[in-house]
Amino acid sequence: MTFDWLIVGAGFSGCTLAERIASQLRQTVLLIDRRPYIGGNAADALDSHGILVHVHGPHIFHTRSREVWDYLSAFTSWRPYQHRVRALVDGLAVPVPFNLDSLKALSPPSAFPSMHQRLIDAFGEDAEIPILRLRQHDDPVIRDVATLAYEKVFYNYTLKQWGLTPEQLDPAVTARVPVRLSRDDRYFSDPYQAMPAGSYTSLFQRMVESPLITLSLNTQFLDVPQSGYRRLVYTGSLDELFGYRRGALPYRSLRFDVEHLPVQRFQHAATVNYPNTELFTRITEMKYLTGQTAPGTTIVREYPQPHQPGVNEPYYPIPLAAHRNLHEAYLADLPSLGRPVLALGRLADYRYYNMDQAVARALTLFNSLPGLLSNGTPPLQATT
Numbered sequence: 218m219t220f221d222w223l224i225v226g227a228g229f230s231g232c233t234l235a236e237r238i239a240s241q242l243r244q245t246v247l248l249i250d251r252r253p254y255i256g257g258n259a260a261d262a263l264d265s266h267g268i269l270v271h272v273h274g275p276h277i278f279h280t281r282s283r284e285v286w287d288y289l290s291a292f293t294s295w296r297p298y299q300h301r302v303r304a305l306v307d308g309l310a311v312p313v314p315f316n317l318d319s320l321k322a323l324s325p326p327s328a329f330p331s332m333h334q335r336l337i338d339a340f341g342e343d344a345e346i347p348i349l350r351l352r353q354h355d356d357p358v359i360r361d362v363a364t365l366a367y368e369k370v371f372y373n374y375t376l377k378q379w380g381l382t383p384e385q386l387d388p389a390v391t392a393r394v395p396v397r398l399s400r401d402d403r404y405f406s407d408p409y410q411a412m413p414a415g416s417y418t419s420l421f422q423r424m425v426e427s428p429l430i431t432l433s434l435n436t437q438f439l440d441v442p443q444s445g446y447r448r449l450v451y452t453g454s455l456d457e458l459f460g461y462r463r464g465a466l467p468y469r470s471l472r473f474d475v476e477h478l479p480v481q482r483f484q485h486a487a488t489v490n491y492p493n494t495e496l497f498t499r500i501t502e503m504k505y506l507t508g509q510t511a512p513g514t515t516i517v518r519e520y521p522q523p524h525q526p527g528v529n530e531p532y533y534p535i536p537l538a539a540h541r542n543l544h545e546a547y548l549a550d551l552p553s554l555g556r557p558v559l560a561l562g563r564l565a566d567y568r569y570y571n572m573d574q575a576v577a578r579a580l581t582l583f584n585s586l587p588g589l590l591s592n593g594t595p596p597l598q599a600t601t
């Protein structure tokens with residue numbers, strides 16, 4: 218049998234396109250993943266104690282996009298959930314993002330009132346200011362606030378997470394870190410924040426349940442004969458696709474250390490960051506995220522490490538100009554495959570996407586398919 222489409226990768230990008238192609242175009246899809254499970258990095262599974270654990274680290278769903286929310290709501294009902302993070306600093310658990318309570322906890326008691334007042338005078342109540350703006354402010358008191366947040370909560374965490382100082386990273390990464398002039402301690406401020414009422418895995422299973430979609434796990438791209446499909450969607454890494462001929466695209470990886478404990482609750486927030494102590498960056502207690510009730514609890518520690526192809530997973534593209542140039546060069550190699558290919562997703566685009574952004578990208582690409590299919594002379598290549 219020849220499928221209309223081969224889709225490589227059964228994460229949010231691949232499953233969204235498979236679902237759209239089957240339900241809207243009524244075409245056949247062979248959806249493959251080399252892993253033994255569906256869902257890509259958003260996969261979840263029960264551990265040996267019956268606790269639902271996110272296999273590739275904690276995944277919290279949040280979006281500003283009504284379109285993405287409505288689209289995914291066809292495959293799951295939701296459990297309302299607001300994520301909260303604390304950072305353990307000088308023995309105190311302070312809210313992250315850094316807010317007025319974090320400032321009050323970490324600043325000298327005599328300094329807090331004037332810092333607070335100067336911030337409100339400069340930016341107004343409830344403002345959310347990128348830390349870079351505070352660091353460049355004319356008022357030295359406001360710069361002191363920025364220094365406090367930067368040094369106590371942000372600098373060492375970034376160093377651990379990336380193996381680079383904030384200055385070595387793309388300035389956009391530092392510029393985005395917000396300081397909140399309110400007591401709002403929710404990690405995200407998006408209008409839609411929730412977790413699948415069941416599991417991510419059941420959401421994915423519903424997305425691909427059409428008889429027009431054949432799901433094949435434990436299957437590598439190179440396992441599928443070229444005669445088996447007409448068009449190709451590829452959500453894996455481009456450097457791997459081309460045998461690393463231009464060199465490997467750098468990623469940051471993580472080791473997850475999962476521990477089950479015979480207690481109801483381990484910590485007072487879903488995630489606790491350890492910016493200045495320990496080798497791990499953070500501990501997440503899974504039951505907060507999933508809402509599961511059980512006598513025991515499972516926690517996940519995250520240890521950042523360099524990515525080594527074939528040894529560990531490529532998780533975070535490292536946002537530096539030289540890496541983006543290398544990715545561009547691989548994109549320019551796509552025509553040499555000699556057949557239509559659409560490349561998308563966090564690996565093929567070499568871009569960090571939240572789950573909603575991966576879905577939005579796949580929906581946008583699907584909506585542009587008629588134009589691409591009629592105008593494009595193969596190979597097709599989607600622009601991001």
Ligand SMILES: Cc1cc2nc3c(=O)[nH]c(=O)nc-3n(C[C@H](O)[C@H](O)[C@H](O)COP(=O)(O)OP(=O)(O)OC[C@H]3O[C@@H](n4cnc5c(N)ncnc54)[C@H](O)[C@@H]3O)c2cc1C
Nearest residue numbers: 226228229230251257258274276277438453562563571572
């Ligand atoms: C630690 C961590 C925490 C995160 N937390 C959040 C969060 O809280 N909220 C949020 O919105 N987002 C979060 N994300 C981002 C989220 O994981 C991504 O948005 C999402 O996984 C992107 O989906 P994707 O389909 O593009 O890629 P992936 O999920 O990576 O799927 C790609 C799939 O392709 C398969 N594949 C690749 N190459 C081949 C090949 N040659 N043959 C066969 N199969 C192949 C891989 O096995 C993989 O399953 C987090 C990411 C990480 C790393």
